[in-house]
């Protein structure tokens with residue numbers, strides 16, 4: 281029997297989300313019905329709402345969810361009702377060339393499902409897209425089994441939901457993509473939610489100098505609390521690259537652009553050690569923009585790379601939840617606001633204004 285569930289529906293770009301009772305289809309073969317407990321608001325939800333990334337409307341946004349399995353479709357053996365789970369943006373289909381090479385973090389189904397017309401949601405008989413096949417701005421959702429991660433039920437769900445995207449992107453950029461080394465130096469450009477998780481990842485990896493860089497002085501306290509050793513506001517200095525060089529002698533071992541801005545990505549590259557520095561583009565640079573650098577910056581041996589979802593696979597997401605539960609890192613300072621689903625528009629307003637570090641919609645309190 282299809283269910284009727286409450287959801288926040290985006291009917292068009294830049295329109296406020298509307299709370300509606302929508303129809304949710306039963307889980308089909310290889311699919312799982314999940315009752316969500318909490319979902320984070322992520323910047324890419326806002327980018328989709330603002331039409332900055334391709335998106336069909338109407339759509340149920342949301343992709344940072346955590347919840348419990350209610351029912352499974354035919355052929356599902358890895359999950360059972362009651363399992364604590366997290367839908368994850370990057371499936372591993374096991375069939376594509378990336379999955380077969382072990383690089384399941386790039387599974388082609390990620391983009392296929394982003395653009396797929398297949399959706400479990402409808403309203404008055406009309407389909408409503410499910411963002412990235414996850415659609416977590418609804419009390420319940422149906423997701424393919426290979427987009428689901430079984431996670432530690434000991435995690436506080438109103439905080440752990442952020443591990444489904446933002447936290448994993450930041451931790452993974454430091455731990456998986458860059459492989460930050462003990463005793464190393466790190467510069468993090470941009471201390472939004474993802475940048476703060478990069479700082480936490482660098483600290484976990486044992487970096488001893490972590491330089492946080494942000495034009496918002498209000499970010500200094502939290503960056504320093506989470507592991508940064510220095511905070512620089514680029515507005516207070518003549519040249520941020522020179523300042524980083526001054527603090528580290530020859531430049532940092534690892535740099536991260538967490539904003540997604542070509543100019544910052546270039547500064548991050550130039551801030552690294554000329555011989556072995558590694559600079560990572562973490563923030564999504566809008567389509568149509570290009571990166572540039574003086575070629576000599578690379579000739580000396582610097583490396584420049586990017587990190588999509590922190591390079592994390594489903595198994596890494598489960599590991600990061602375990603690390604949260606065992607206290608390797610905390611999330612109390614990252615989640616600044618709790619909302620009901622009816623308040624989801626307020627969450628986007630706070631994201632636009634920078635008022636919220638991260639806000640979370642809570643469906644079921646722990």
Ligand SMILES: [Zn+2]
Nearest residue numbers: 322324445446
């Ligand atoms: Zn996200």
Ligand SMILES: [Zn+2]
Nearest residue numbers: 373376379387
């Ligand atoms: Zn695949």
